[in-house]
Amino acid sequence: MSALCGMSINSVQHHLNALKAAGKIHHIGPTKSGRWEVLDADNADPRKAGRAGV
Template sequence: MEDVTNRKLIFKIIKKAETITAALLASKIGISEKGIWYHLAKLKKAGEIKHIGPTKGGNWVVLKG
């Protein structure tokens, strides 16, 4: 259940700030950066978000919602 809550929170934050970094997401939510990458992978696999551009300097695009 906590995974779903974290994922929804990450999705909301990305929707408002598409250029946010994983490190900043981690500090806002209070989980590790590795945990953020786990949830980002799940969101990408579900087709809810995608990343455009280089790893450093790119941005997130919300596909659903």
């Protein structure tokens, strides 16, 4: 990801941590084969994502 963005690894980690803390993204699955999910304003809490009406 750092090569694609033209940033250092530490910069990417910094931005990912900031997005996680703000509730904008959530990592799903194992570390190596997982994926990042971008949360919209209605699903800011990853524990509630995908559970509409609960």
